[in-house]
Amino acid sequence: MAAQEQYEELARQLSAVAAVRRDLGRLLPPDCSPASAIVLAMVQKHGELRMSRLAELMAIDMSVTSRHVTYATEHGWLERHPDPADRRSRLLSLSPDGEELLREVSARYTQALAGCLQDWSDDDLGTLIGLLARLRTSFGDCRARPHQHLAHAAGAAVAG
Template sequence: MISEDSCGELLLQLSGIDSVIRCVKRELGPGSPRGGFALLATLHRCGELRVGDLAELFEIDMSVASRHLADLESRGWAERRPNPHDRRSWYARLTPEGERAAQERFAQARTLLGTALADWPDEDAAALTALLARLRTSFDTRRVRTPNPSRSTSGAKGL
């Protein structure tokens, strides 16, 4: 089991990751979506997804996911279509222009990371990638096992 000191240091380092992400987004330029970048990346990687699944994946409110998606739509990068099996929900997907925009921004982000990590050996970058994936998996597994108290089934009957 990890010590309290190690947990504290890890929390400090993870809070610093937020500033790294903001820096990458800022350096991608004014034509890049700030909040919708993660949605752009996810739709690029996964293809068409339900808007509710996007909100759940990022643990954000549906209104926030819709706002980020609306930004991508206003740029011509994404579109929504009704769920043919349940007209109350919608699917989101990238347009061909959105696919091109995603590829351009990922190329820029890879260049930024490559520059910042130029003095890192490949093994260190691979180790960090593996450890971050492991951390995410640990939290995802915990989230699945631990029910969210704000999502009670009694309140969902009328939805």
């Protein structure tokens, strides 16, 4: 098991990664927030889905999801249509404008990453991608279990 100091350093590095995410967020078109881009990317990845499923996938409250979906719909990036299985429910899907926006966002992010990481080897990038995927999976596993693991970790960090 890793030493406490390693977890502390990991926490510092994750804070630094958050700053990188904020910098990438500045590359978005002016009317597209990072949250809007995430909503669109989730709909693209999972296909048509109900808002409740989107909220679940994003691990955010329905009211927050509703605000993001309303914004994206008003900008023409998402479409809502009746669910054939339950006409009272609506399904969300990407509009052609939403697909175009995601292509633009992807191109901007890819160009920025390629510029900043041009001196990284393919092996280094592959290692980073693999480790980030593993980290995301581990946190997903923690969310699926009772929150005692995250609460215990937070309590240990405060106590230490």
